Amino acid sequence: MKLKASLALAFGLAAGLANAAPTELVIATVNNGHMIEMQKLGKNFEQANPDIKLKWVTLEEGVLRQRVTTDIATKGGQFDVMTIGMYETPIWGKKGWLQELKTDAAYDVDDLLPAMRNGLSVDGKLYAAPFYGESSMLMYRKDLADKVGVTVPDRPTWVQIKDLAAKIHDPKNGVYGICLRGKPGWGDNMAFLSTLVNTYGGQWFDMSWKPQLESKPWNDAITFYVDLLKNYGPPGSSANSFNEILALTNAGKCGMWIDATIAASFVSDPKQSKVADKMAFAQAPTAVTPKGANWLWAWSLAIPAGSKKVDAAQKFVNWATSKEYIQLVGKTNGWAAVPTGTRKSTYANADFQKAAKFAAAEKMAIDSANPNDSTLPKSPYVGVQFAAIPEFQAIGIAVGQQMSSALAGKTSVEAALKAGQTAAEREMKKAGYYK
Known part of the structure; x- marks a missing residue:
């Protein structure tokens, strides 16, 4: 027993x-x-x-x-x-x-x-361990560039991009020179626009944490962006985000697109894209400085x-x-x-x-992005397309709405930047960054 x-x-x-x-x-x-x-x-x-x-x-x-x-x-x-x-x-x-x-x-x-x-x-x-990573880069229709006799360099300037957009813009035949984000959001239009401002020599905050939205680089960058999309972008750009532009690009309607490198695998996939075999890749465009040009x-x-x-x-x-x-x-x-x-x-x-024919361009973009040194003037924050402070979400959302309004023609660039500056100052003062 x-x-x-x-x-x-x-x-x-x-x-x-x-x-x-x-x-x-x-x-x-x-x-x-x-x-x-x-x-x-x-x-x-x-x-x-x-x-x-x-x-x-x-x-x-x-x-x-x-x-x-x-x-x-x-x-x-x-x-x-x-x-x-x-x-x-x-x-x-x-x-x-x-x-x-x-x-x-x-x-x-x-x-x-x-x-x-x-x-x-x-x-x-x-x-945190990275599951997938991305930077931003230029994705473009090589067939359209070839047709107008333009060779896109590996590191184009924004002036060259505007010139090519003007040459390939053909709305009668359903092709727009360039597609860029316009939908408001700190991780939406402001992710792209922060990189544009960076390369124009701007920054979100100076070393005293004062917002810089009414500075010349911001004005130059946003004026350029609004004009570019008004003249050579698709209608309704102020509502377009990643998914909308991906659909336009895959349908062959975007001559160029500057956005997340992760998109390259979708636009070059013949199962998803009508123009998969026509797509080529280069670095995100630069203006005054290469610093912070790609996120x-x-x-x-x-x-x-x-x-x-x-x-x-x-x-x-x-x-x-x-x-x-x-x-x-x-x-x-x-x-x-x-x-x-x-x-x-x-x-x-x-x-x-x-x-992955985009692999080399993607890796070059990621390797060149430096969140600790992404602006021409010295900045107190870490981040390329954002400032890694808790207050940034609210600021980015408020500013993103203003930029989208300027793009839609509801307000001027100057008025949008002034309103953005006011919103940013209010948040930063409330949080005690300065008086």
């Missing part, structure tokens, strides 16, 4: 251990193609780690930002892994809201592109400081941002579909180079 009892007890303990509930990781992410693919491939992670179960909360970009910001600021603990960007990471890392990431030798942190690693670090410590962004995975499941979360973050994950996507979906902009090894891969 004793033997039976002890066997039953031993069996019961073993069964109990076998049936121990797996750790559930709640992952907040954005509803774009690369992340949806990560969810599908998540089963591979679960098979390799049967003690971890993944639960996905997939949200539209604006909603995601709100939810994760509220959760982390209130220590809500809803999420174990968050998808955040290069704007949030340095702010939250500095505040102690994020777990420092621990990577092992197999992860090869030195393989991360320096621009990505630096943009997601605070004082040399990595607080830098990474959608990244981070672990909130208060997480009770750090080890499991760290395991998942390491897997989803690893070389092996990129190989898995390459094998599963083809090398043109891999998340780009994060690792040196991706760009060194012959299969990737063959599949």
